[in-house]
Amino acid sequence: MNTKRKNWWMYLLRGVLFIIIAVLIFRNPLASLMGLTSVIGFLTLLTGIIFVIGSISVRKLYNKWGWTLALGILDILLGGALLFYPALTAPLLVVFIGAWTVAIGMMESGLSLGLKKLRFKKWWVLLIMGIFSILFGGIIIFKPLIGVLSITIFMGMQFLIYGSYLIAKGFQKEEIPTPTPKTIQE
Numbered sequence: 001m002n003t004k005r006k007n008w009w010m011y012l013l014r015g016v017l018f019i020i021i022a023v024l025i026f027r028n029p030l031a032s033l034m035g036l037t038s039v040i041g042f043l044t045l046l047t048g049i050i051f052v053i054g055s056i057s058v059r060k061l062y063n064k065w066g067w068t069l070a071l072g073i074l075d076i077l078l079g080g081a082l083l084f085y086p087a088l089t090a091p092l093l094v095v096f097i098g099a100w101t102v103a104i105g106m107m108e109s110g111l112s113l114g115l116k117k118l119r120f121k122k123w124w125v126l127l128i129m130g131i132f133s134i135l136f137g138g139i140i141i142f143k144p145l146i147g148v149l150s151i152t153i154f155m156g157m158q159f160l161i162y163g164s165y166l167i168a169k170g171f172q173k174e175e176i177p178t179p180t181p182k183t184i185q186e
Contacts, residue, residue: 008172011169014166015164015167015170017163018160018162018163019163019164021163022157022159022160022163025152025156026156030152033094033148033152037082037086038086040093041079041080041081041082041089043079045076046079048071048074048075048076049072049076052069052076054068055068055072094144094147094151097137098138101137102133103137104133104137105129105134106134107130108129108130109126109131111126112124112125112126113127
């Protein structure tokens, strides 16, 4: 027995919200970066608190608990700086994302050369991706304004694409099979 999907409107609502967020990101990329910086700051601060609590709770069982404690304290300091001083720390976040992108590109390039030695036919695709990652990361590091715009535009595009997908899914009126004891056992 099939039933009509009753939650179609939830997909539609979520899709509209994602598209509204995408439009807001496109309208003010700098404020979007500040918001992203604050979110990352909050998550880093929370992670630091968890590390500190965790390291203290295992100090009698784990003789290297001090490293976890130090990492937790550093996370608290970094998270606090990102959260409470986003205008000062946002450029550092951009440089970090650029450095991370360069590192990913270097790993992709190295992996592609390893695949070449293993005689993979499409090894060069990964090499090209690695080179582009290195170039894009370098642009982000050495041209921070372009990096900020690239990061926020990419974020906005992701939200726009996902919102469009959710809206399309909301308009689908497909029937969903109702589980029966027989289908559950299979």
